[in-house]
Amino acid sequence: MPYELSSSAFCLTRAARRRGSAAAQAPSKGKAPVLNPSFFTSYTYLSYSIVDTETSAKPMEAKGVGGTLTLHPDGTYQKRLQLSGNGGVMNFSQDGRFTFSGDQITFSYTDSKGQARVDQGAFRYQPKARTLTLTLIGYPAGNKGIYTLRAD
DSSP: OOBOBOHHHHHHHHHHHHHOTTGGGOOOOSOOOOOOGGGSSEEEEEEEEEEOTTTOSSOEEBSSOEEEEEEOTTSEEEEEEEEEETTEEEEEEEEEEEEEETTEEEEEEEOTTSOEEEEEEEEEEETTTTEEEEEEEOSSTTOEEEEEEEEO
């Protein structure tokens, strides 16, 4: 069921960076994806869902998701995410580096306070559908953010 996003809901994935330990618990279990050059492109955010295990095991879909994520072959990225909530639009901008191993992806960047941050989780790239799904670890353990994007 869709709900109005609050800044506290968005913190589920952001808090893992501050806590450190939850982000380090993502073992690489999947097969190594075969990535063709079209993986490295700009994507448009289609949806964002939150899994908060304290309230429900089912993902809760956020309203008003927009923006882009650009992945470059040199391992750099630009994230321009927009979320509707709290009576307005919240903008999140990140420029950083990403790495992947198997089906695991890590985004490293510096936050607005100059602190090094890391988001970790799984990704699934579907070249025929031109979609990318990111499932990033949240806090407390077991929570996660699920982003669905489409290649431009």
